[in-house]
Amino acid sequence: MDFDIRDRTVNRGRKKLRREREEYFRLMQLGYSNKEACRVIGINLRTGREWRNGRTSPNRTVAPAHAPRTPRSTSSRYLREDERIHIADRLREKATVRAIAAELGRSPSTISREIRRNGILLRKDSPRRVYRPYAAQSRADARRPRPKPGKIGQSPELRDFVQDHLTRRWSPEQICHALRRQFPDRPEMHVTHETVYQALYVQGRGELRRELTKALRTGRARRRPHRQSNKRQPRAIKNMVMISDRPAEADDRAVPGHWEGDLIVGTESRTAIGTLVERTTRYVMLVHLPIDHTAPNTRDALVETVKTLPAHLRRSLTWDQGSEMAAHQAFTLATDIPVYFCNPASPWQRGSNENTNGLLRQYFPKGTDLSRHTPEELAAVAAELNNRPRKTLGWETPAERLSKLLAA
Numbered sequence: 001m002d003f004d005i006r007d008r009t010v011n012r013g014r015k016k017l018r019r020e021r022e023e024y025f026r027l028m029q030l031g032y033s034n035k036e037a038c039r040v041i042g043i044n045l046r047t048g049r050e051w052r053n054g055r056t057s058p059n060r061t062v063a064p065a066h067a068p069r070t071p072r073s074t075s076s077r078y079l080r081e082d083e084r085i086h087i088a089d090r091l092r093e094k095a096t097v098r099a100i101a102a103e104l105g106r107s108p109s110t111i112s113r114e115i116r117r118n119g120i121l122l123r124k125d126s127p128r129r130v131y132r133p134y135a136a137q138s139r140a141d142a143r144r145p146r147p148k149p150g151k152i153g154q155s156p157e158l159r160d161f162v163q164d165h166l167t168r169r170w171s172p173e174q175i176c177h178a179l180r181r182q183f184p185d186r187p188e189m190h191v192t193h194e195t196v197y198q199a200l201y202v203q204g205r206g207e208l209r210r211e212l213t214k215a216l217r218t219g220r221a222r223r224r225p226h227r228q229s230n231k232r233q234p235r236a237i238k239n240m241v242m243i244s245d246r247p248a249e250a251d252d253r254a255v256p257g258h259w260e261g262d263l264i265v266g267t268e269s270r271t272a273i274g275t276l277v278e279r280t281t282r283y284v285m286l287v288h289l290p291i292d293h294t295a296p297n298t299r300d301a302l303v304e305t306v307k308t309l310p311a312h313l314r315r316s317l318t319w320d321q322g323s324e325m326a327a328h329q330a331f332t333l334a335t336d337i338p339v340y341f342c343n344p345a346s347p348w349q350r351g352s353n354e355n356t357n358g359l360l361r362q363y364f365p366k367g368t369d370l371s372r373h374t375p376e377e378l379a380a381v382a383a384e385l386n387n388r389p390r391k392t393l394g395w396e397t398p399a400e401r402l403s404k405l406l407a408a
Contacts, residue, residue: 017043021051028052029142031120031135079106079114079140084133087111091131151191152199153207158189162196163208166215169362172196174388177395217362237326237341243318243349246340250316256280256405257315259337260353261302263293263324264360266370272324273370273378274301275360277353278313281401282393284356284385286378290371295326303334310406316340318350359385 020041027037038048079087083104090100097115101108118136119129152159158179165175172193183189199207201222213220250258258279263272274287287301306314318340319325328339342349363381364370386399393401 017047024048024051029135029138031130031132033132078144079110081133081137084114084118084136087114088131088133088136091115150199150207151188151195155188158191159207161189162191162199163212166208166212169215169384170388171217173391177389177391181395215362217358219362219365237321237323237328239329240321240341241338243340243342246316246318250279250318253280255315256402257313258318259306259316260318260350262320262350262353262357263289263298263322264357264364264370265293266364266366266368271370273360273364273373274298274305275353275357276302276305276317277356278398278402279352281398281405282352282356282390283398283402284382286360286382288373288375288378293324295324298324299327299331299334302331306335306337318342318353320347320350356385 020043024037024041024043027040028034032040034048034052035045038045083106086104087100090103097111098108101111104111114136115129115131118139119131120135122128122130152162161179162175165178166172170178175196176191176193179189179191196208200210200213200216246258249255256278259276260279261274261276263274265272270292272289272293274289274293276285276287277283285305287298287305289297289301291297306317314335314337316339317331317337319328320342321344325331325339325341328341332338347354360381364373383399386402387397389395389397
């Protein structure tokens, strides 16, 4: 408080009490009663009631309440005032959170969160909270209006961290997990990946530089709704062995050595790069196809790539029904790796490879000439992906997981 508490034993006449009034309503917002707030500030109880409710006496000038009331929501999504009164009454009766939730038809987490967010501490050194329903309703109403300033825009340190990792091509989810690992005791540095997307895409905020959207996997400057893709026509490949005949050990990803493969294509589908992903570790290998991606050239490039692997990491290969794998029998004969084919229009059957192809589009955009990339450049891109932490691996990198398997 930046004012001296009034000495009520001394009559000093009429006096403007602007700062006292602001402090009074701040205390009321914290859940103080009128009597407690008036005692702390040093004003008469009647003065406090007039500040809160407005002057209604017929012999005095009518004045509105100092703090305008926010319209209270009647939506069933939010707790109502009568429900907050019920919570306060039952807490005084020592009822449990689950019992209160059952009586109100709410989730126990809703009641627990309401007490934690809108209750006030009795003392700073005590974890005990007191719940006052009218003050809780007032705080909830004041918190509801939108839009609100974003968390990233309020913290330069957080904004610089996110921008730095976006330029390193980290996904928003990877950045958010890294923040929690690097700043475990600083909740103000914790955000969700949706917060990062909102800071990039929502117009008018300016929390993150808009050009950073180019560092996202899609490279889009705005969000695009998901649409059902057109189904491909099945390709006629002789002697295909379908994915339903693949060993069960490949399905649960417990045994390493089972791979998924596909092509990412460039300008007018004339150039391509082969992609191989190990199902257990998500380890990536890129196949150089400098001339074209016909069946013979694809077979030869795949044979040359997989022969660099140890024998126990060459168990199977799953591919879609693309014509580039028409020579699958010759590939199996040369490498002793059986090839299994997915069902038509079923990309989820080789989901790890589909996800990896999406990551690779950051490096090899659609509509570009992919034949100009050298084997050394492909190896550098694969190394960068293999040293990027993955959520599905418990935030280990594919290289770390593969090295553990090889050591074992």
